[in-house]
Amino acid sequence: MKTHLSEKLFEKAKRYFPGGVNSPVRAFKSVGGTPLFIQKGKGSKIYDVDENEYIDYCASWGPLILGHAYPAIIEYAYQVMQNGTSFGAPTKLENDLAELILSHHPFIEKIRFVSSGTEAVMSAIRLARAYTGKNKIIKFEGCYHGHSDALLVKAGSGLVTFGQSSSAGVPAEVVQHTLVLPLDNENAVEEAFQKYGQDIAAVIIEPIPANNGLLLQRKEYLQFLRSITQHYQSLLIFDEVISGFRVGFTGAAGYYNIKPDIITFGKIIGGGFPVGAYAASKEIMGMVSPDGPMYQAGTLSGNPVAMAAGYAQLSECLKYPNFYTELEHKTTTLVNEIQNLKPPHLPFKIFHIGSIFWIAFTEKEHIRTASDIDPDSMKYFKQMYHLLLRNGIYLGPSGYEVGFVSYVHSNEDIIRTIQVFEKVLKSL
Numbered sequence: 449m450k451t452h453l454s455e456k457l458f459e460k461a462k463r464y465f466p467g468g469v470n471s472p473v474r475a476f477k478s479v480g481g482t483p484l485f486i487q488k489g490k491g492s493k494i495y496d497v498d499e500n501e502y503i504d505y506c507a508s509w510g511p512l513i514l515g516h517a518y519p520a521i522i523e524y525a526y527q528v529m530q531n532g533t534s535f536g537a538p539t540k541l542e543n544d545l546a547e548l549i550l551s552h553h554p555f556i557e558k559i560r561f562v563s564s565g566t567e568a569v570m571s572a573i574r575l576a577r578a579y580t581g582k583n584k585i586i587k588f589e590g591c592y593h594g595h596s597d598a599l600l601v602k603a604g605s606g607l608v609t610f611g612q613s614s615s616a617g618v619p620a621e622v623v624q625h626t627l628v629l630p631l632d633n634e635n636a637v638e639e640a641f642q643k644y645g646q647d648i649a650a651v652i653i654e655p656i657p658a659n660n661g662l663l664l665q666r667k668e669y670l671q672f673l674r675s676i677t678q679h680y681q682s683l684l685i686f687d688e689v690i691s692g693f694r695v696g697f698t699g700a701a702g703y704y705n706i707k708p709d710i711i712t713f714g715k716i717i718g719g720g721f722p723v724g725a726y727a728a729s730k731e732i733m734g735m736v737s738p739d740g741p742m743y744q745a746g747t748l749s750g751n752p753v754a755m756a757a758g759y760a761q762l763s764e765c766l767k768y769p770n771f772y773t774e775l776e777h778k779t780t781t782l783v784n785e786i787q788n789l790k791p792p793h794l795p796f797k798i799f800h801i802g803s804i805f806w807i808a809f810t811e812k813e814h815i816r817t818a819s820d821i822d823p824d825s826m827k828y829f830k831q832m833y834h835l836l837l838r839n840g841i842y843l844g845p846s847g848y849e850v851g852f853v854s855y856v857h858s859n860e861d862i863i864r865t866i867q868v869f870e871k872v873l874k875s876l
């Protein structure tokens with residue numbers, strides 16, 4: 449496999465950007481080696497500057513549920529772009545995308561478009577505080593909610609602890625209202641509410657935690673979070689930046705049939721362009737400026753080209769009645785076949801839901817908390833990663849990241865992927 453041109457470009461990029469990249473995981477630090485510089489994508493495949501071809505299961509970290517350069521998205525975005533790229537004034541395209549989403553989602557009535565998942569979650573937290581008049585938030589170890597200050601926290605040593613900032617540059621005062629709890633533990637949540645219940649504005653969770661492995665939660669646990677937040681008049685925020693429109697059009701909320709108070713979106717909603725959103729009931733959204741006292745704004749919010757791409761992508765997801773069943777079926781085939789190949793001398797398991805999968809080197813039947821993951825097992829992922837690359841399979845470059853199957857992965861892609869795994873797992 450030639451990587452000469454990627455290497456050259458990476459050396460140059462290091463002169464311009466911290467670590468040579470504009471988002472840390474892209475630097476290949478977890479797996480070692482040089483990141484591949486991508487030249488183009490078409491359908492299920494990506495091609496790097498050295499002209500290697502890969503079947504792509506990273507899918508730009510989730511947005512590309514229809515694969516790369518999907519004609520309906522490209523055509524609509526291009527058509528809209530001919531009339532200008534941004535106005536900072538309302539366009540019909542915002543109405544169209546909002547209508548498409550709200551009319552197909554039973555749990556939300558109003559939405560606000562922003563430009564990233566981080567911005568969506570940051571605004572949702574502000575909204576929860578504005579609506580409840582309370583300050584504290586509960587988040588869970590192992591859930592990622594973007595890089596806003598209040599959420600860059602890790603757990604302290606006890607069961608119920610205020611977070612310690614997990615990044616330099618975040619003052620302790622900024623995270624003093626963030627409680628960090630382990631997932632899958634009702635007692636910890638009860639204890640937190642008993643101690644601080646009067647001041648807890650919201651519990652935020654990725655209902656399908658997919659940023660630190662795939663930590664599939666029990667439905668009863670999510671239902672418990674719904675009822676305890678109601679009991680204490682706190683809000684429940686589902687961060688559906690990954691799961692939204694991915695495990696079904698109505699995301700995890702629809703999948704588990706649990707109505708959270710606020711839902712955040714990102715990734716798929718923008719069809720490969722930078723879009724995020726937060727949505728809730730009319731009453732809660734009534735807090736948002738200019739209707740209400742909570743300020744939140746954005747120069748490029750609701751950008752017409754991004755709205756067009758999002759509209760085109762979500763329309764396709766709704767167009768085919770079996771869209772999500774087919775995606776899931778494809779994923780289950782892939783996962784089950786690979787699972788059966790399991791290397792005899794190594795623990796190996798693939799967790800999956802909808803079209804999301806996560807490869808773990810573990811014997812555990814369930815992995816529901818961040819602490820269930822053995823960091824030492826990542827050495828196997830690292831080895832496997834490079835062997836897969838050499839054989840034309842591209843995953844996100846970290847063993848803590850999930851993979852995504854897209855609608856355009858063909859049967860041939862799936863068969864080829866299984867064949868490559870067979871070869872690679874044997875040689876681990």
Ligand SMILES: Cc1ncc(COP(=O)(O)O)c(C=O)c1O
Nearest residue numbers: 564565566592593594689690714
């Ligand atoms: C669940 C979740 N929330 C928030 C974010 C942040 O989104 P963005 O990277 O668009 O800022 C991510 C990104 O991966 C995410 O997975």
